[in-house]
Amino acid sequence: MSIEFYEELKAMVGEEGSRIVAVDDVCKPMIRHWCEAMQDGNPLYTDEEYARKSKYGGIIAPPTMLLTWTMPPLWPPKEQPPHPFEKFLARMDKAGFYGILITNVAQKYLRPVFPGDHINFTYKVTDVSPEKQTGLGKGHFVTTTFIFNNQKGETVGTQSLTVLKYRIGP
Amino acid sequence: MAWKSVYWENVKEGQELPTVTTDITCTRVITGAIASRDFTPVHHDRDFAKMAGVKDIFLNNATICGFVGKYLTDWTGPEGELKEISFRIQTPCFPGDTMTMTGKVAKKYTEGDQHLVNVEYTFTVPGGRNCSGTGTIALPARGH
Numbered sequence: 160m161s162i163e164f165y166e167e168l169k170a171m172v173g174e175e176g177s178r179i180v181a182v183d184d185v186c187k188p189m190i191r192h193w194c195e196a197m198q199d200g201n202p203l204y205t206d207e208e209y210a211r212k213s214k215y216g217g218i219i220a221p222p223t224m225l226l227t228w229t230m231p232p233l234w235p236p237k238e239q240p241p242h243p244f245e246k247f248l249a250r251m252d253k254a255g256f257y258g259i260l261i262t263n264v265a266q267k268y269l270r271p272v273f274p275g276d277h278i279n280f281t282y283k284v285t286d287v288s289p290e291k292q293t294g295l296g297k298g299h300f301v302t303t304t305f306i307f308n309n310q311k312g313e314t315v316g317t318q319s320l321t322v323l324k325y326r327i328g329p
Numbered sequence: 330m331a332w333k334s335v336y337w338e339n340v341k342e343g344q345e346l347p348t349v350t351t352d353i354t355c356t357r358v359i360t361g362a363i364a365s366r367d368f369t370p371v372h373h374d375r376d377f378a379k380m381a382g383v384k385d386i387f388l389n390n391a392t393i394c395g396f397v398g399k400y401l402t403d404w405t406g407p408e409g410e411l412k413e414i415s416f417r418i419q420t421p422c423f424p425g426d427t428m429t430m431t432g433k434v435a436k437k438y439t440e441g442d443q444h445l446v447n448v449e450y451t452f453t454v455p456g457g458r459n460c461s462g463t464g465t466i467a468l469p470a471r472g473h
Contacts, residue, residue: 193364195364196360196363197361197364197398198399199395199399201399201402209407221395223395223411223414224395227391233366261418262418263415264394264414266394266413
């Protein structure tokens with residue numbers, strides 16, 4: 160492993176990009192779409208009467224939908240301002256680590272998400288491992304941390320995502 | 330319809346969750362990806378997936394998150410409140426796979442006025458382990 164390269168990666172850790180805001184509010188049709196695909200019959204998500212009598216007072220989004228609200232548009236493709244994570248990945252691509260594979264996901268749910276909420280998030284690289292030998296090839300494990308807020312600036316959830324960025328071959 | 334709840338007092342550390350199996354089809358892979366607004370071609374375009382080096386389209390991570398949430402709250406009932414999930418992804422889950430979900434209560438504890446359980450779960454497919462991890466759920470407690 161090149162020590163200089165690893166030091167260069169470590170120096171890029173922690174750089175935060177701009178806040179990304181969802182196009183639309185959290186809404187019941189998208190919640191139902193998700194529940195139908197996941198075959199999740201939890202009445203909190205789709206049964207108005209049940210949800211109204213619950214401690215939430217109304218329908219809530221499945222917590223695991225956390226990322227869905229801010230996923231980039233299918234069409235037209237939206238130009239996002241360049242993000243430090245893309246710069247990080249590009250630097251690794253340049254060094255030959257073209258492969259990418261998600262290895263670990265961790266999500267925390269801090270507040271319920273209600274129809275009408277408007278979600279935004281920021282994310283940054285929070286860790287990079289030294290070079291490791293894996294079954295796919297040599298690579299580094301890169302962890303990014305996402306913080307999701309609602310329109311009031313309250314954090315509704317966080318995600319930690321680890322990817323293996325690897326050089327294909329032995 | 331009456332919805333059952335698992336109460337914190339009735340849970341024992343080491344207790345197993347029901348084993349659940351589900352058949353994964355192309356439709357499940359694709360609808361999960363689209364419902365989570367993940368348009369990455371490896372989750373809906375078989376030719377693209379093969380060019381990328383995998384044998385077929387496969388479940389995206391958000392769908393695995395959705396399955397984890399469902400597995401845990403189907404066991405607890407709708408009064409179970411998901412607090413966090415964490416898992417390691419291993420083998421992809423392809424159309425034609427039957428996914429087998431197992432879990433067990435690893436820890437039972439309180440934190441402030443919350444009554445919590447940590448569950449360890451593993452989702453297995455014919456190719457191996459799809460994912461394994463933990464989830465924390467707050468449960469209703471009788472008399473509280």
